[in-house]
Amino acid sequence: xxxxxxxxxxxxxxxxxxxxxxxxxxxxxxxxxxxxxxxxxxxxxxxxxxxxxxxxxxxxxxxxxxxxxxxxxxxxxx
Amino acid sequence: xxxxxxxxxxxxxxxxxxxxxxxxxxxxxxxxxxxxxxxxxxxxxxxxxxxxxxxxxxxxxxxxxxxxxxxxxxxxxx
Amino acid sequence: xxxxxxxxxxxxxxxxxxxxxxxxxxxxxxxxxxxxxxxxxxxxxxxxxxxxxxxxxxxxxxxxxxxxxxxxxxxxxxxxxxxxxxxxxxxxxxxxxxxxxxxxxxxxxxxxxxxxxxxxxxxxxxxxxxxxxxxxxxxxxxxxxxx
Amino acid sequence: xxxxxxxxxxxxxxxxxxxxxxxxxxxxxxxxxxxxxxxxxxxxxxxxxxxxxxxxxxxxxxxxxxxxxxxxxxxxxxxxxxxxxxxxxxxxxxxxxxxxxxxxxxxxxxxxxxxxxxxxxxxxxxxxxxxxxxxxxxxxxxxxxxx
Numbered sequence: 001x002x003x004x005x006x007x008x009x010x011x012x013x014x015x016x017x018x019x020x021x022x023x024x025x026x027x028x029x030x031x032x033x034x035x036x037x038x039x040x041x042x043x044x045x046x047x048x049x050x051x052x053x054x055x056x057x058x059x060x061x062x063x064x065x066x067x068x069x070x071x072x073x074x075x076x077x078x
Numbered sequence: 079x080x081x082x083x084x085x086x087x088x089x090x091x092x093x094x095x096x097x098x099x100x101x102x103x104x105x106x107x108x109x110x111x112x113x114x115x116x117x118x119x120x121x122x123x124x125x126x127x128x129x130x131x132x133x134x135x136x137x138x139x140x141x142x143x144x145x146x147x148x149x150x151x152x153x154x155x156x
Numbered sequence: 157x158x159x160x161x162x163x164x165x166x167x168x169x170x171x172x173x174x175x176x177x178x179x180x181x182x183x184x185x186x187x188x189x190x191x192x193x194x195x196x197x198x199x200x201x202x203x204x205x206x207x208x209x210x211x212x213x214x215x216x217x218x219x220x221x222x223x224x225x226x227x228x229x230x231x232x233x234x235x236x237x238x239x240x241x242x243x244x245x246x247x248x249x250x251x252x253x254x255x256x257x258x259x260x261x262x263x264x265x266x267x268x269x270x271x272x273x274x275x276x277x278x279x280x281x282x283x284x285x286x287x288x289x290x291x292x293x294x295x296x297x298x299x300x301x302x303x
Numbered sequence: 304x305x306x307x308x309x310x311x312x313x314x315x316x317x318x319x320x321x322x323x324x325x326x327x328x329x330x331x332x333x334x335x336x337x338x339x340x341x342x343x344x345x346x347x348x349x350x351x352x353x354x355x356x357x358x359x360x361x362x363x364x365x366x367x368x369x370x371x372x373x374x375x376x377x378x379x380x381x382x383x384x385x386x387x388x389x390x391x392x393x394x395x396x397x398x399x400x401x402x403x404x405x406x407x408x409x410x411x412x413x414x415x416x417x418x419x420x421x422x423x424x425x426x427x428x429x430x431x432x433x434x435x436x437x438x439x440x441x442x443x444x445x446x447x448x449x450x
Contacts, residue, residue, distance in 0.1 A: 009364055010434035011446040051432070054367035070364050070432070076447040077361065077392060077433025078344045078404045078424065087217055088287035089299040129285070132220035148217050148285070154300040155214065155245060155286025156197045156257045156277065177324035180343065184400035187348035194341035195417065196327065198409075201334035253331035262345075265450075266424060270342065274417050303412075 002065040006032075010073040015042050029061045032069070048073050080143040084110075088151040093120050107139045110147070126151050162226035165243045166218060170254035171196075179242060183262055189239050191266035193273035197257030199250050207292040211251045212300060217285035218247075228279045232261075235275075236268040243276065245286060256288075309373035312390045313365060317401035318343075326389060330409055336386050338413035340420035344404030346397050354439040358398045359447060364432035365394075375426045379408075382422075383415040390423065392433060403435075 004025050008016045026032045029050055037044050050057045051070040063069065082103050086094045104110045107128055115122050128135045129148040141147065176194070183189055202209045229241055239262045246256040259276050263269040280286075281302050288300035323341070330336055349356045376388055386409045393403040406423050410416040427433075428449050435447035 007364065009362065009432065010436075014446075051364070051367055054364075054370050068366070070367065072364060072432050073434065073446070074448070075429065075432055076435045076449045077363070077431050078428045078449070085217065087215065087285065088289075129217070129220055132217075132223050146219075148220065150217060150285050151287070151299070152301070153282065153285055154288045154302045155216070155284050156281045156302070173324040173328040176327060177320040180323060180402070181320040183345070187346075187399040189345050189400075190347045192341075192343040192345060194339075194343070195413065196339040196341070197413070198330070198336050198339060199334075200337045200411065252334040253336075255327070264347065266342065266344070270421050270424075274421075277413060277417075 004063075004065065004067065004069065006036075007068070007070040009070065010076070012043070012046065012048060012071050012073055015046065016040055025063055025065055028063060029057045030059050032063060036071070046073065082141075082143065082145065082147065084114075085146070085148040087148065088154070090121070090124065090126060090149050090151055093124065094118055103141055103143055106141060107135045108137050110141060114149070124151065160226070162222040164222060165225050165245050166216065166221075166247045167244050168246075168248050170246055170250045170256065171244055171258045173255070175244075176255075176258060179258075179260055183240065186239060186262070188264055189262045190264050191269045192260065192262045193266070193269040195257070195259040195273050195277045196255050199252045199254055199256055201252040202290070204290070204292070204298060207294070207296060209252060209290045210293045211249050211291045212256060213249050213289040213291055213297075214245070214247050214256065215287050215289070216245075216247060221284045221286060224283055224285070225280075228276065228283065232272050232276055236263065236272040237265070238263045238268055238272055241272065241276065243280065245280070245284070249291075307373070309369040311369060312372050312392050313363065313368075313394045314391050315393075315395050317393055317397045317403065318391055318405045320402070322391075323402075323405060326405075326407055330387065333386060333409070335411055336409045337411050338416045339407065339409045340413070340416040342404070342406040342420050342424045343402050346399045346401055346403055348399040349437070351437070351439070351445060354441070354443060356399060356437045357440045358396050358438045359403060360396050360436040360438055360444075361392070361394050361403065362434050362436070363392075363394060368431045368433060371430055371432070372427075375423065375430065379419050379423055383410065383419040384412070385410045385415055385419055388419065388423065390427065392427070392431070396438075
């Protein structure tokens, strides 16, 4: 498995304590969430979406090596 | 009867050939219209409203001496 | 009770972008404002048969227009939760590409500012005794008709 | 076919009124335009419990935001008969009273410009991955929640 960057935004950066972490490709979005909930239990109580290569991801979507992964709380621009 | 100013705006100034005319108070709005149609027959084919003291007038409204009378084609501001 | 004197919305000639910037900048001290909505009318070089509009010459029954604008302002303040509303309309010559109408509403929340400015523009177009004379490039003119 | 590079809508810090004036002035040569609609977001000094907001620190998933904005732009151009659309959003610190969002649409007829700018603002608020951190006067902060 390849190492990949997971980006965090908004209040998730507080919760994770960083804007980026490196993990091994977990395979799918569901598996990524499982892994994040283990590492950061507070994320289970937080509303966020996951984007793969700048598109919102679906639950069982496969994560390809080299993809850009972002964990994003509700948007609050403007 | 007192002399009073009738103001014309927009395309009515072309039709009347002036921005203001002086007439004797015709008494009511209906009578004013009759008088204007006699003086300026082209006005019969023109859409316009009459304001007395800056308020749109009704047909049988009485015209008091010293009132400001305006003949106004459809508005085209902005 | 004293009757409030209506604000003069009329400006001779076009409305300069720098004037708009100043109006915006003046609101920086009003830190309860969350959104501004601005409408600008710009004179179009319309083609009318073989003619091209080069300017609009605006005239108004000013006293009546100012009284009516005062009513519109009060009604919009009653209807929407606004912080400010500013309206400027040109009189005299405004060339194509220049600004002839500037409507500027500000509110705590964007929805009020946006609805009020759009409603204000519609009411200005239909209710204010103002007329535009479209002046052609070569010569001649026609009286503007609002759609 | 080459993929069009999305325009960068982001600006570091607040959007200056003079920049807005320049944007308006640049449209004077486009004499097919009859109306401009502008929305400006301004940072509010909200009271939150015993705290007062003094600034918002904006951050974004920029690459995704620009791609999304490109889609919004294309959809609005397809839906409305627009001449131009310009969008600028601040990143980093914007103090209360300063402008953080500038949406500017222009069209031959006012209805298209007004509807497009208002729709654009709603879509920016809900669809762009941008976050605001409300910084308090004394110290502390909270993450902004869009209503």
